[in-house]
Amino acid sequence: MKPMENAGWTPLPHSDEDLERAKSVPDTPQTRAPTYRLAWNDEDFMTRRETRAVRLQLEHLKPEMILAERGIRSTVVMFGGARLPEPGGPAWAAKNETQKRNLEQNSKYYDEARKFARLCSQQSAGSYYREFVVVTGGGPGVMEAGNRGAHDVGAPSIGLNIVLPHEQAPNPYVTPELCFNFHYFAIRKMHFVMRAKAIVVFPGGFGTLDEFFETLTLIQTGRMERVPVILFGRKFWERAFDLDYLAEQGTISPGDQEIIDYAETADEAWNIIREFYGI
Structure with missing residues (x-):
């Protein structure tokens, strides 16, 4: 006899029903x-x-x-500094005149990030927003630019926020139904790379470097399949670290530097991805 045919059979209560019942006790x-x-x-x-x-x-x-x-199957991950302002906006994170000047100069990457996200999202539209969906850390700066670019063309985008000592509020361009919040950095970083078809990295600080180098390690060790890893701003990154020096010292293998591509504009970065996937 099937369960539904047994007059004495009842389905197990759902958790929300149990919660309501718990409220009604004396x-x-x-x-x-x-x-x-x-x-x-x-x-x-x-x-x-x-x-x-x-x-x-x-x-x-x-x-x-x-x-x-x-139905989201793949993403394009956008890492980058929370402190980069929109061009013409205040360099709110600057602690001195030198930082103010450099942040204002690097604000051009806000516009490039926004444009790049539009290009990704236009491609994503052809898959009903299942492939090449933009994902950011959900905060300000480059993250805001990425979500904003998707929003510009009516596309959904993901924000993976995290609880920090100084409150990190989601930027207003993240799709509300795809706006997540994490306590654990490790789980958040897993979600960044699990569906990634490309990783693009804009100038940033410790958090950006952490995410970038972890991605390099996963690809180098074969724990993640090879995908385009694109750094915006060769001049910035060649000052920030020297992979050729690491290769000379023997701490990475010759050729490990080739995991990385460089771009200065959104069009250059998107063309790297298009050529990689033949789209």
Whole structure:
């Protein structure tokens, strides 16, 4: 006999139904006790050190399920500095005149990031926004420019925000239904690279360097398939680090530098991706 044919069979209650039932119990010292709360609805329990493994799993699972339900198969990742201003805007992060001057000079990359995101999103439209979807860290600067470029052409884009000591609010151009928030850097970085068909990196600081070098390591060690890795601004990056020096010292293999391409404009970067994939 099938379950539905058994008159005594009833489906298991959904979690949200159980939560409503828990609210309707008598108000007694027992029902007010923290131990009486449903485990998954007990914030004190869920944030204990011992439940860290559960939280790690949930941070991976929630975006994974939502992106899969949306049908998003591949992304173009845009890394870059939160402090780069829009051209003509204030260099709000500058601590001195030198920083102010350099941030204003590098503000040209805001426009290039915005244009690059438009090019990606126009390609993405041909797949009903399942391929080449723009993803950023969700914050200001280059991240805002990336989400804004997608927004310019009516395309969805993803923002992977993270809780920081200084509050990082999502920029207003992230698609609200694709705006995520993370506690764990490691899980956030997994989501950046899991669907990546290209990684583009604009001038930035420690966070940008961390994301960039982790991507290089994954490709170098074969833990991630080879995809275009494009640095905007050769002059900036050749001052920031010297891969030729690392090769000369023997700490990387000759040819590891070839993982990277350089571009100065959005068109140059997009052409690298087009040639790589034959699109």
